[in-house]
Amino acid sequence: MIGAVVSVQSASAQEAYVQIEAQPSLRAAEERVRAYSGVFPDVAGFAMDTGWYAIALGPFSPEEAERRLQVLRGERMIPADSYLADTSRFRQQFWPVGAMVAPGVPDALPGRDITQSVMPEVIAPPVVLPDTTVPETALPETALPETALPETAFPETALPEVAEPVLPEPEPEETLQQARAGEAALNAEERRLLQTALQWEGFYTAAIDGAFGPGTRASMSAWQAAAGHDETGVLTTRQRAELLDGYRADLAALGLEAVTDAEAGIEVTMPTALVEFSRYEPPFVQYTEKAGSGVQVILISQQGDASTLAGLYDLLQTLEAIPLEGERSLGRASFTIEGTSASVQSYTQAELRGGLIKGFILTWTPQNAERMPRVVEAMKTSFRGIGDRALDASLGVPSTESGAALMAGLEVRRPMLARSGFYIDAGGTVVTTAEAVQGCSKITLDGGPEATVAFMDAAMGVAVLRPAQRLAPPATAEFRSAPLRAGSEVAVAGFAYADVLQAPVMTFGSLAEAQGLNGEPDLARLALAALPGDAGGPVVDASGAVTGMLLPRAQTDGRVLPADVSFALNGGVLATLLAENGFTPAPSTGSGAMAAEDLTDHSLKMTVLVSCWE
Template identity: 50%
Template sequence: MKKHVICLLALIGAPLLPPIAHAQTEQVVEAGVWVQIEALPNQAEAEDRARAYSAIFDNVAGFNSRGWYAIALGPFATRDEAIARLTTLKSEAMVPQDSFISTGKTYSSNFWPAGQADRPAASAASPIDPPPPVPATPAPATPAPMAEAPAPAPEPVIVEETPQQARASEATLSAEQRVELQAALQWFGHYTAALDGAIGPGTRGSMAAWQTANGLEPTGILTTRQRQMLVDGYRAAQAELGLAKVVEEKAGIEITLPTALVEFDHYEPPFVHYRAKDGSDVRVVLISQPGDQSTLYGLYDLLQTLEIVPLQGERSRSERSFTIDGRSTTVASHAYAELSKGLVKGYVLVWNPRDDERIARVQAAMQSSFRSVSDTALDPGLVPMSAESRQGLLSGLEVRRPVISRSGFYVDATGTVATVSEVVEGCNRITLDLRHEARLVSTDTATGLALVAPQKPLSPPVVADLLQGPAREGQDVAISGYSYEDKLPAPTLAFGKLEEMKGLNGEASLMRLGIEALPGDAGGPVLDASGAVMGMLLPREANAARKLPDTVEHALQAATLAPRLAEAGIAPRAATTTGALAPEDLNRRAEGMTVLVSCW
């Protein structure tokens, strides 16, 4: 019966901890981890609750906590021990379902056990004080009559409303109260429809699900006490996270943010930064900029280059919006943006994966509340910043760089790219020109050739035409490649000579060039004066026994490349022009077919 008494006390509930301005703690709380089960604004009520809990548990403590009175169990030596205890207590309905693990950082002086705080130390007797007088003849004491022990107070009997009574009390709820009820059900993961205040089959089903989760009979009709328990838990959880509507006027965004976990940091258009608060490991970035669909798509690609958006996770993009979920062992994030009326607006939420359960509710609150509240976007000139600084800092966000980037060139009309196998080995992700997601089609270890195809077909500006027949030794050649990998936005041309139609060791599949190249050029096309592709530049051997001069490079011949393309189902295009192109035309053709291939 005592278990039911304490459960009743717990179910009546009160908000846990609302966000309040920082306060200095009055004393250091014992080290360890706590299970916070309740918090009340009034000390007398909190002491009554603590007294009731102490009848069941032997480790009840009460602390002042930022103006509230928190009741907790503990301390526990480890977080795992506290979690195991909390799980057991919740499953047995011994504590409220919104009880949580606390490090005690907000706890200050004790109010329970009664008299523990502010208890004066016992003073030692003064050596100069005379001893108390002793009566010469003490009078015989008269025994006092024995008083009868008071009868124990009867335990309260829980009397629930009948379903009919519950329906009747439910009918008196205002529209705002019904919406809040749905919001509370949504908060605890039982309701997914619109918050319209209409209590229909969907709401009834979510009520039954909530009742089942809390060990109650799943009638689908909440009694007055159950509604109070649900709403109190919802309000307490919101107060703990400090969830509050924020209207960011400069960005034209309204959204609910966890103000107990993040605080405004700075503007750097198109971003509004909110930094982690009190070591929460949570960050929020609001996005607001003018633009069109290309701006939206560019933002989609850009965000995936940031350290706060891990490579693993689901991605989806439509014509008017996108969603990106990223996850690693140390960082998780959720990004959303939409295009409306010539404006791109959105947000990024970043957290530590160990806080998934709590942040899932924050994410739901942000997602359901996000909206554009004006026809203006963040002013790009709000914070003066040079173009060089903006490019280097990317508005204060750390940019993720590819592990390795090399060159490649288009070999068919759908965007398939020929490149070197070294750039696609062990990649979590492959991109073309840092924008287009790609997949590995095939690799050939004998030749060092790899074929990469975009996830969605592309329309290349230029598709390579392969040279037919032998080339002439001593003729001029050019290599088109991203010499400096992803540091430059376009490929460069390097010029040299075709020295020999075989390798230094007599390899018939290779050609030897007299030209200077950089590692980023590997995979790029070797062109003759007409713009025909004579071959593909190969990387230098990393651990070669002999170091070749800087002007000696090798390339895979077009005659060797063509059958490999055919084996992959790609019909190689044959070069038909023979006349030399003007330098600007050759450069335009080379740039149109050359691709930056990056491994992430």
């Protein structure tokens, strides 16, 4: 061990360190050096002759230390005020744990004991103890009684205690006058850095301009109060170091770094310690969580216009990772979405500029709730589009799934139930099946506007929905007044494939009988192969008049009906029910048959997707 110490010490004259911090207490220094050790593999910690504790990078050769200082400082990976350390001020090394070498301590002089000249207060000379081992041949089995070997006693002073290093007392705190003098010596970059750290801690909200006006002074006082210091509005040297050390520790833990994605044309500061690049999936660039951090980032980059932006705004709100609760805003050229739930929180922003839509999505789990608002602010303030290009649609692995499937690795939020309905007036009032709205915490129309139940008759299977805001439907229902003859052609407009197609489809068939299987007069039996999503949709005749509303397939006590047997509530019965409860169903004014394409267009325009959310 002595030889190893001599070897390191004799080389210390050629060693150099880059000092990046100093702390007033050993505990604070140990916390900071542990944080830095997660970023740099060559972190060292030393007690100093000033009573403070230095955190440094090294050892390096003098040339390498100078190069490291310039590179790391230029890349903002270490504080701007880092410098080449004066190792003559270093004393006991406390990091890495177990290290005992102090750089700069001179080699042993000729004629002196190295154990006393190198560390006189730490390593004591070894004590030589007498050998009490008895040879195996000295004692025959029956030769001596038990008292033949007296115990060997050693004095209590035989093993001296290792002396603790004696460190000087910390220097007293600066006076207000000294603090002002130290502050006056700061350059513009250092003053802006202090404002940035105060902003990071949540005490400063004004511009980062390096001017210490009333706002900066108030934020300094607030920080001093929170840190347990006297509220003077002027930070001492030690307080500035404490503030900046905390800021840098947070940056190191989050790995906040400027990331430039040339393919997407985006530059933004991201928490690189929490996320890592995964893949391109146009129009998204996905960064997945790192080491189970629970944080995810998705960059958005695509060509488009105001209509594309609005469509993206609606589409993103169908994602499970963007909760429904939270503030959101859509403008002419930008939008923001904040989402919060018990399992996930998110922030999303996008902006349209020069025919390019660029933005980001940041999601995190509840355990990150305390630190993520700072990350959100860092990403918001640093985000900018660069260049005149968006993500190439052919880059990476473009998603082949529909908008209702997986998008950029995020699962789309699905309603508990999706059924059809149709507009019955110009304000957007909708008629649907009662099944579609039972047990819902929220009801939406066409995946967007919310609606509430204005009327429901469970026995008849009818529900009437009123939108939260007045709508302008492209078409409304007109009810047929005369009965329809059996065998007449009919069609149902409905969202038969709601999970795949975001549009209604027409299913054609005929009226089999103007009553139910058991003679129910309010029902009509159809020869038509409808699907569950069609329930609640309008049944129309050849003129486009509504002759009924398709009902869900009824339970038949274990009997299975043919696939082309469906049932509808009679249109006349439905119109009467609506009128009796304060609604105004319009009578049909048409008489002749419409062309097939016109009938389809008219029927689909009055049909709406009704979604029931848990």
